[in-house]
Amino acid sequence: MERLTSFGNDPSDRPPCQGCSSYLVEPYIRCAECGPPDFLLCLQCFTRGYEYKKHQSDHKYEIMTSDFPILEAGWTAQEEMALLEAVMDCGFGNWQDVAYQMRSRTKEECEGHYMKNFINNPLFSSTLLSPRHTEDARVADTAIPFKPTDDPPRPSFDSQLSRDMAGYMPARADFMEEFDNYAEWDLKDIDFVDDDSDILHALKSAVVDIYHSRLKERQRRKKIIRDHGLINLRRFQVLERRYPKEVQDLYDIMRRFARVVGPLEHDKFIESHALEFELRKEIRRLQEFRREGVQLFCGVRVYERVRRVREEERRKRTALCEALQYVHDARSCQQWLNKQAAIDAGITPVVNTITTSGRRSAPPLNLTGLPGTEKLNEREKELCQVVRLVPGAYLEYKQALLSECRRQGGLRLAQARSLIKIDVNKTRKIYDFLIKEGYVNKA
Template sequence: MERLASFSSFTDDPFDKPPCRGCSSYLTEPYIKCAECGPPPFLLCLQCFTRGFEYKKHHNNHTYEIMTSNFPVLDPTWTALEEMALLEAVMDCGFGNWQDVANQMSTKTKEECEKHYMKHFINNPLFASTLLSLKQAEENQLTDTAIPFCSTEEPPRPTFDSLLSRDMAGYMPARADFIEEFDNYAEWDLRDIDFVEDDSDLLHALKIAVVDIYHSRLKERQRRKKIIRDHGLINLRKFQILERRYPKEVQDLYEAMRHFARILGPMEHDKFIESNACAKTYDRLKKTREEERLKRTMLSEVLQYIQDSSACQQWLSRQADIDSGLNPTMPVMSNSGRRNAPPLNLTGLPGTEKLNEKEKELCQVVRLVPGAYLEYKAALVNECHKQGGLRLAQARALIKIDVNKTRKIYDFLIREEYITKA
């Protein structure tokens, strides 16, 4: 399948392209690019392509693209290569020097260059609307992701040696610089260094090391300036006014996390602080989930005794003692004088579909809802895997329900080889 494509660089200089993989000659347009091999791109000249050159994983039946810039873009009489050459010539010679632009292009006259450039690049409403939309999109993005503590506005220009000038750490907005730099005397170490031809190798290396040290101190100076500008710390008074609008805990969080500003950009720093502020929300939701889980466990216990009024009354008394802070001493048990309760009907109970036939029979006999059984089973199996075995006393400590039911569940899991005895 043939496809006509344009090379990423419209220049016709063969030295800007990789050589042909077949004959290693410099490529000239048009040439062939394999659409299935790469990266790096697999390029062939027309001669190697016509003789079906193959190399390693490349086969001559692969799909390919014809790479050329000999096609019109904005004007039928101008090729893409000439469009790029015109833009490069204007950048090199300057806008308005059309004679020099034409001389550099060598394929168009002075009048043709001026007319084409003014028509398609200056007075073209499509380009103007595109640039305007891109600018508006960029402004909207900056507005949407604005950080309350980071201000990139132009700082005020106070009078020299005023109170506001001292608050701004001696920042000079007109020069975008500070009166006193960080590491202000770093240049002093270079004032006596002079490279001469008769320096020994050791002395020359020593001078180079001093210059490298100075260069690292300049990098640190620029890094600190960038932090101050990016995070809006130049106008200290405005920063403090913004800071006072937030609650005390948020101010404390920003103060504690301010040390990380030197390793994070303004956007990343604000997201980092927001993620820490969300930790309290996570803890609150986790506590709510735990309370809901305890309620579900309590409901499972209630369902066990719901059809035995005596056992239900005892269970309610025990829960009342627990809520009042007392230690319940009376165990909850069914009335032994009554006949055994009928098997539990599992129809419609959540979790029934997850049980096999033997587990369903166990839940019916023990009168245990499937959801509670699955929780007890998972707890016993996990503990058995941790300990390498499980005793009945350990099972009773894990699932605090009726001891007879615990024994039946324990024996069933042993018999079905879900767990093993210690």
């Protein structure tokens, strides 16, 4: 009778022969009548008819060997065990070292056999383990908040996407801070001793039960994130943009119910509402056709074309009314009407410059007697007069921009506008002046 052994390649892991005390090498003999413990003999002691205590040479026996195929013809059980042990020692994917440790197979043979029989073998998912048990084992105690088929994003630290991902670390498949991150603090000093009173023991047990419930809530939230694919925020937003604005608003409102239904049921719910929105839109369109007297679908194209022309004419009249509100003299109004008439006739209009009374520019600011004027040079005084900025405020703005430039090694206009909360045109003039005078340099 042939049996599969479970001894490794190390001789010290093998049992000794009961006759000569040497480590057993396959094949060897096991007595079928003696034991437990098993009475094992090497082939040399068995051929000599070795007997010891109750063991007799005429007892029934079994030949212990692993020289037979299990999963694939040409691969013995001993080679299967050696392959598993080599993968465990060298790591999955390091097929060169795995083949070197086995010595009897090449790198390609080891990789192909392992992937075929231990990774892609449907036997383990259909016969040995039920699909329900496999799914439970996959999601029971895992911290991976995304589906195994997804490629999780790997943003740089302190980026906007990293902040949106709430501290998710793809390398560890976990979050930097867990939900209820300090749940362990409540029981870190609890110690069950024999001399505890019944009330104290019950209190400690209640604290542990509360901690277990908090762990379940943490795991439940991770499961929601993983099942609904919420960790990949960018892809999630792209999927939302497929829907019209009304359905997107509904999506935002109904997102809170994702925790009580599965991802497939939630998507079906949203898709059904999107379909309802499209049906209602089509019903309103058909009702409009009926109100306008369109009875056949062949007349829809004519109605749509006439409606577009009518809306275009209405838009022109509306634009004329809006333009006439801002035209106050007869000459400008006549020029505008002539221009529109030329456009309608397909003639390129002659553009005449309409002289209007422009807004007068403000006079320069008088700096006489203002505090801080003596600290300015002539060019800075001229800038403050043109920009109409008091010297004290200019000096504060200048100091803030110089400090930011030294800290960043350069300064951009956008940074200057974020530091100085005044009119953007004044900020631009101050920034250009400091660049021209050499006080700051561009980033």
